[in-house]
Amino acid sequence: MAVCTVYTIPSLNSTCSVSIPTKTYLGFHQRQVVLFSTSRRSSRRASSNTSEIRCSAEESKTVVIGLAADSGCGKSTFMRRLTSVFGGAAEPPKGGNPDSNTLISDTTTVICLDDYHSLDRTGRKEKGVTALDPKANNFDLMYEQVKALKDGISVEKPIYNHVSGLLDPPELIKPPKILVIEGLHPMYDSRVRDLLDFSIYLDISNEVKFAWKIQRDMAERGHSLESIKASIEARKPDFDAYIDPQKQYADAVIEVLPTQLIPGDNGGKVLRVKLVMKEGVKFFSPVYLFDEGSTISWIPCGRKLTCSYPGIKFFYGPDTYFGHEVSVLEMDGQFDRLDELIYVESHLSNISTKFYGEVTQQMLKHSDFPGSNNGTGFFQTIVGLKIRDLYEQIITSKAAAPLEAAKA
Numbered sequence: 001m002a003v004c005t006v007y008t009i010p011s012l013n014s015t016c017s018v019s020i021p022t023k024t025y026l027g028f029h030q031r032q033v034v035l036f037s038t039s040r041r042s043s044r045r046a047s048s049n050t051s052e053i054r055c056s057a058e059e060s061k062t063v064v065i066g067l068a069a070d071s072g073c074g075k076s077t078f079m080r081r082l083t084s085v086f087g088g089a090a091e092p093p094k095g096g097n098p099d100s101n102t103l104i105s106d107t108t109t110v111i112c113l114d115d116y117h118s119l120d121r122t123g124r125k126e127k128g129v130t131a132l133d134p135k136a137n138n139f140d141l142m143y144e145q146v147k148a149l150k151d152g153i154s155v156e157k158p159i160y161n162h163v164s165g166l167l168d169p170p171e172l173i174k175p176p177k178i179l180v181i182e183g184l185h186p187m188y189d190s191r192v193r194d195l196l197d198f199s200i201y202l203d204i205s206n207e208v209k210f211a212w213k214i215q216r217d218m219a220e221r222g223h224s225l226e227s228i229k230a231s232i233e234a235r236k237p238d239f240d241a242y243i244d245p246q247k248q249y250a251d252a253v254i255e256v257l258p259t260q261l262i263p264g265d266n267g268g269k270v271l272r273v274k275l276v277m278k279e280g281v282k283f284f285s286p287v288y289l290f291d292e293g294s295t296i297s298w299i300p301c302g303r304k305l306t307c308s309y310p311g312i313k314f315f316y317g318p319d320t321y322f323g324h325e326v327s328v329l330e331m332d333g334q335f336d337r338l339d340e341l342i343y344v345e346s347h348l349s350n351i352s353t354k355f356y357g358e359v360t361q362q363m364l365k366h367s368d369f370p371g372s373n374n375g376t377g378f379f380q381t382i383v384g385l386k387i388r389d390l391y392e393q394i395i396t397s398k399a400a401a402p403l404e405a406a407k408a
């Protein structure tokens with residue numbers, strides 16, 4: 001008697017490798033793989049061995065990147081640098097909600113996790129919670145929707161409207177080549193964290209965060225110094241409890257600190273920026289200066305790099321970060337002339353450029369973005385190129401997988 005076993009493929013985009021047991025016939029119907037067997041014995045064998053059909057999220061097409069940081073810490077600027085690496089402009093969904101937080105380009109879709117706030121502005125006020133508190137966010141929905149997109153399935157994502165403070169009707173998000181989830185909590189929930197192919201944390205020290213807030217909210221938005229201080233203080237306990245701990249999970253951390261070149265300087269104009277890169281991350285090889293694994297301190301100011309006071313200092317070396325082995329590249333100071341950046345770029349290795357001087361070209365292209373004359377812009381650009389490289393490696397390995405399976 002013929003017996004049939006049915007397996008469901010997670011999505012139509014998934015690539016499944018199937019090994020067919022002897023004397024078993026195979027049929028496909030939409031998302032289902034059907035195994036017909038001529039005897040109970042071979043059917044039992046087929047259904048008891050799950051490795052015979054392998055359809056996993058790992059084999060889906062959308063690459064998912066997580067970017068975590070507090071509000072006002074440079075996520076949007078970083079996203080603009082990242083999407084520029086892939087070419088094409090990133091724009092809100094056409095004909096959609098003008099207050100959408102989503103940015104779509106040919107290759108990337110950036111969704112803002114503020115859209116998963118479960119409490120609107122009034123709701124948070126009534127319950128006495130901040131937007132940083134997990135209680136104000138819907139992690140079940142975040143997980144389901146990021147997973148669906150990763151598996152190639154479109155979703156109706158909610159919109160948190162920052163103008164009105166309300167939750168607006170949802171917008172349709174189609175699975176892109178690269179999905180970036182940016183916001184307060186991309187690595188907070190372990191289910192969402194496990195979906196990430198690469199994660200970044202922007203770690204802005206309190207002094208610098210304060211200086212940037214003053215610059216934006218006081219100079220550009222007319223807020224008072226007292227209200228800025230009060231808002232930072234009100235968020236700090238939840239920031240420390242729920243946002244900051246995510247950095248331990250990040251594959252790359254960009255840490256922004258006051259300079260050490262001017263003793264006692266906290267003004268946030270001259271910055272010391274560290275790029276902390278985890279070792280052993282699949283498809284990611286840390287950048288190095290001169291000699292991989294060694295410890296190097298380098299002052300490049302001289303004939304090829306113009307430096308005015310207080311100069312520029314680089315450091316590179318191995319370290320540990322939350323118990324993980326990491327490589328750290330550090331830059332303190334700022335560039336006088338962006339075109340001369342090529343001198344520094346040419347001394348770095350593993351930067352995943354496609355041609356000589358690509359980092360410098362990107363930096364010159366966006367010289368008006370905040371941080372273009374220091375390590376924030378420089379390292380964000382390099383991380384953008386590393387993400388492009390990671391994406392290309394993942395796609396290549398996925399394309400090769402069915403061929404390898406067929407050969408075996």
Ligand SMILES: Nc1ncnc2c1ncn2[C@@H]1O[C@H](COP(=O)(O)OP(=O)(O)OP(=O)(O)O)[C@@H](O)[C@H]1O
Nearest residue numbers: 070071072073074075076077212215216370371376
């Ligand atoms: N590298 C930088 N150097 C100097 N200032 C910066 C830098 N990055 C960001 N800023 C300052 O912080 C402000 C916020 O930057 P950005 O919009 O990129 O951050 P964000 O994390 O997306 O903010 P939000 O979550 O509030 O939308 C900028 O307007 C600028 O004033």
Ligand SMILES: O=C(CO)[C@H](O)[C@H](O)COP(=O)(O)O
Nearest residue numbers: 071114121131162163165184
């Ligand atoms: O931390 C934030 C992330 O951007 C915002 O404060 C949060 O999303 C709430 O937004 P709003 O202040 O517009 O109500």
